[in-house]
Amino acid sequence: MAFEAEERPDRPIAKFESMLKTDDVYFFDAEDFEDIIHHYLNNGKMSLAKKAIKIGLTQHPSTIELKLLEVEVHVFENNLELAESMLDSLQTIDSNNEEIYIQRANIFSKKDDHSTAIKLLEKALSLSEDAIDIHSLLGMEHLFMDNFEEAKKHFIQCVLFDEQDYASLYNIIYCFDFLEDYDGAIEFLNDYLEKNPYCEVAWHQLGKQYFAKKMYNEAINAFDFAIISDDTFVGAYFEKGKILERLKRYNEAIENYEFTIEIEDPSAFAYLRIGKCHEKLGNTELAKLNYYKTVHEDPLLDKGWLAITNFYMKQKDYLKAKEYITKAINIEEENLFYWEKNAYINEALGLIEEAEMAYQKMVDLGDCELKTWLLWSSLVLKKGDPHSAIQILQQALEFYPSNSDVLYKIAGAHMVLDQTIKAKEFLVKALKANTKKVAMFKLEFPQFKNNVWINNIILEFGNSSK
Structure with a gap:
């Protein structure tokens, strides 16, 4: 049975949802269905939107706006061929409907054909009396193509229409930032x-721009105005804290970071920065306490584990440093920075095998930095294993084929093995690459400092170091 008029819910959405709970069917104006469908689409309730479209088209089968909303759902669900077919039919009925061009643009955008999408949106713009949403879509399409100047122009139109459109405001500043x-x-x-x-x-955004230009006083003033405008704006306190820290005003920085913790739930980033400030002030116990809070709050924040590890390394407490970097590795074994610290700490503790394993793990994780190869090879040379050092350095040569540091080390390793011909070959290559590194070479291999043939080769290349 149908409700009497005065018994039915007043609001279309409430009325529609009431209908779904019963076997009754209520009549809605086409405009009501549009409002209902938009409500569900905006709130991500796709199944309810589809039900409303189905019922709406049953009651108003010739309404183009409802059919276009059905097209929008098909585009969202990637039923692009069906959506295009429906648009072809609708265009024969109403060729000047801007929404048809907007949906066609969405289809081409999904196909990564952004230039065609832009042309279609420009056509829609020429037909529309309410152009702001189209300017927003054009802005996004230009962003996809890295056309930051054009994107910026469209987002500015959005903000001129609605000064509270913060999404467009952020996009404008993003464009300015990318253009530097x-x-x-x-x-x-x-x-x-x-x-x-x-x-x-x-x-807040103005403060960040001043910060980028190192205009720190102006940046602080901007963040202060952000806080005056909204004294619960966590981002402004945090950014102000970063500048105060940069200016070595650590106590003031701490105050701002602590405000963020008072306003919102505790933040690992805030604890980390507070710890850094206390460490700079020499408050070692407070620094340590905040580093502990950092890793407790967010065990996946690698900067937290690195901070507490570095804290103990500076104090030369390598056993404590090893304890914490090991905990970090147990949580995130694939973190390259952890293994780098692990290698250094184990070497400092004289745990050569473990340090070697750490360097191997770094390379396995894709670390191809020159420093890694050089430190690893130096470690195994100290260990008295020139064969392994040569193997490591040969791998380095694949990435740095003309690097003098690598070539000098390989020459030295061959000399340790009395492989004179190979040693000469690599020494000559090293000298051709950089004669100024001879002094470092002699420091690393002092046993060959007075070697006659080495000095003769060096003289040939006019090196002043004898």
Whole structure:
């Protein structure tokens, strides 16, 4: 049975949901269905949106707007061929409907054909009286193509229409940042703030622009205005803290970081920065306490584990440092930075085998840095294993075929093995690459400092070091 008019829910959404709970069917205007469908689409309730479309088209089968919403759902679900077919039919009925061009643009965007999507959106723009949403879509398409100047123009149109459109405001600043046009961003934000003096988002973004230009006092003032506009704006406190830390005003920085903890749930990043500040102030116990809080709050934050490891390394407490870097590795075994610290700590403790394993793990994880090969080979040379050192350095040569540091080390390793011909070959290559590194070579292999044939080769290349 149908409700009497006065018994039915007033709001279309409540009325629609009431209908779904019963066997009754209520009649809705086409505009009501549009509102209902938009509500569900905006809230991610796709199944309810599809039900509303189905019922809406049953009651209003010729309504183009409802059919276009059905197309939008098909595009969202990647039923692109079906969506295009429906658009072809709709275009024969209403060739000047901008929504048809918008949905076609969405299809081409999904196919990564952004230039075609832009042309279709420009056509839609020429047909539309309400162009703001189209400007937003055009901005995004230009972003996909890295056309930052064009994207910026469209997002500016969005903000001119709606000063509270913070998504577009952020996108404008993103474009300025990518173009490294900090002065342009500052000018734009100051103009915006003339009209919106209490917009904490704009003050916050202005502060970040000043920070990028190292205009620290101006940045602090901007963050202060952001805080005046909204004294619960965590981002402003945090950014202000970072600048105060940069200016070595550590106690003030700590205060700002602590505000963020008071306002919101504790943050591992805040504890980390507080710990760093206390360490700079020489408050070792407070630094250590905050580093502990950092890793407790977020065990996956590698900067936290590295901070507490570095803390103990600076104190030359390598056993404690090893304890914490081992905990870190147990949580995230594939973290390259952890293995780098592990190698250094084990070498400092004289645990050569474990240090070697750490260097091997670093290479297995894709570390191809020159420093890694050189440190690893130096370790095995100290261990008295020139054969392994040569194997390691040969791998380094694949990435750095003309690097003099690698070539000198290989020459030295061959000399240790009395492989004179090979030693000469690599020494000559090293000298051709860089004669200035001879002094370092002699420091690393002092046993060959007075070797006659080595000095003769060096003289041939006019090296002043004898």
